[in-house]
Amino acid sequence: MQRVSVGERLSPEEIAGLAEAPDILPLGMLADVLRRRLHDKAVTYLRVARCAFDQIMAEAVSPAAREVRLTGAPDTLPIAVSAVSRARGIAGDRAVSGFSWGDVERLARAGAGSVSEVLGELRTAGLDAVAELPMDRIDSLDEAVDLLTAAGFSRLRLTVDSAAAAERPALFLRAAVLQERGGAIQAINPLPMVLNAMRPTTGYSDVKMVAIARLAAPNVAMIQVDWLRYGPKLAQVALTFGADDLDNCSPSDDAPDGKRRAPLEEIRRNVDAAGFTPVERDGRFAVVG
């Protein structure tokens, strides 16, 4: 506790030990100490307009969104570039993110170009961030981070695609080592992006992974939970286990589950009830207002 509260890094063995222990509350308390040292009572949230690259974007982008996030997998680089340009036009000064590392590699192969050329063109067209950098799907994370920063992507968020819980602590530790070199990693989103309906992750495993990510990478500012994917109940509890950022909040009043409830009020109410202070941020990790 003492060492964590002064920001000291725990060893890989200590992290592994914590990940194996069945008691989650001591782990949560430890992560919470570090979380409070880094962010005090603040919990940031980001309202994201998700829109498919081939969709009519003006309709999909709510004025309340602070980031436009392109989804889907375009076949070729020109299609991707044109989608980014259109999104840029609608986003105004808001950030545009989109695609995943796998898409970038695929576009490079399809156009017989290099990954850095693809990254360069997307960046020039106005892309601010590659939305998903799944640590469990990238062969050389070091190289990917170097290429991204060289192309001008200076705020990275690392994600997990579908790695099993047992494999993830090692990924978080690697992220921390990587961060020492460049410092471009703004956030880790430790819970899988790909949800398996037949074998969903459990509540224990989710909060444990959040806490382990927080403790394994104390030099990365943010630990995120995806509000839409994981839902208010789990996301809220995760805030007491080391998370400090709610990503992918819905900007409109029509939640995709068909229930009409004002998302903004719902987010703020959940953050308050967890004993934290809600703070809106934009897609470039800056506090709004």
Add this chain to the structure above:
Amino acid sequence: MVEQIADKVLAGGRVDAAEAVELYRHAPTNLLGRLADVIRGRKHPGRIVTYIIDRNVNYTNVCVARCNFCAFYRPVGSAEGYVLGFDEIFAKIDETISVGGNQLLLQGGHNPDLPIAWYEDLFRAVKARYPSFKLHALSPPEVLHIAKLNQLTVPVVIERLVAAGLDSIPGGGAEILVDRVRKLLNCFGKASSDDWLDVMRQAHRAGLRTTATMMYGTVETPEERIEHMMRLRDVQDETGGFTAFITWSYQPEHTERGGREATGIDYLRTLALARVVLDNVDNMQASWVTQGGKVGQLSLAFGANDMGSVMIEENVVRAAGASYCMDEVEIVVNIEDAGFTPKRRNMHYELLGDPVFREREVPRMLSLATAREDGDDSIPGDLKNYPARSREAKRLRLAQ
């Protein structure tokens, strides 16, 4: 202050109302969980977490009480009102037995057209067909309703129902046992706080075990939630008849009252506090039906030692918007994932054994059944044997 109270709890001391309020308002969530977890560990060494295979059957949705937080009831004469026939109930029992269950949790609305004889005949018929099957039935407000309707006293109603086959009483309808709150929820008429507690006292005196519940998240203050717990604790000191405590959040959808559901953290804090306050109640159930599988599982770190029913059927909470479902396989996966050993139990919390699906093939239940198929508005034939009281029901029974 919080630290002193925490030390007291850890040393095995009992908290008073003021201390409980202090903990609820000011203790960090993880600390509150820690205290609850220590108590759980003391009461249930060996990291065993139990569950029961039973079926939650709602025999009627016709209700004259009209609680404003309830999305389930239909007024007398409504086209959507139903009463289940004995045969429908037998079919549900057959299904329950096929997945390894041995009990019905039988509750329903306050239907003015079901005299006590209907319940007695039903219970007798169930026991005749399924002698070892258990009936965990009729929450205190229903017992009171039957007493009033038939101009009998509560002890007589309990005695007659027990003679017919009643095994235990579920703790439903408690909501918040503070009359100010009950009046605002329009449930004071069905049972005042004293009424509710008194039915339980009578039941305990008659040798029945019962559970106790709390529905929070409407208009009550934290102090009133704690008052509710204190009143239960007092009765428990007196009788020792409560086997378990179950709390859940008010489910606002489709109710007259409306509003929002309390958050997941409110649930975990309330559960943990209950574990600390109700030091004389052995078991705490997790309400995954209202909280979902994930927070339901996390309840096990916040004082719960029981996952409740493997739910085969649910109507009340579902009417209000929540429809989480877990069959035995999923319950067991969640218990083991949290580092506990799953054991089946009965209503008395006696261990019955390991998961049924590990012993023999049982059908998976991936969605919840309902009391009735949508659009089924049949009227069971057995109803015509019982006199109706309401004008609407009299007309229907004449037509039968």
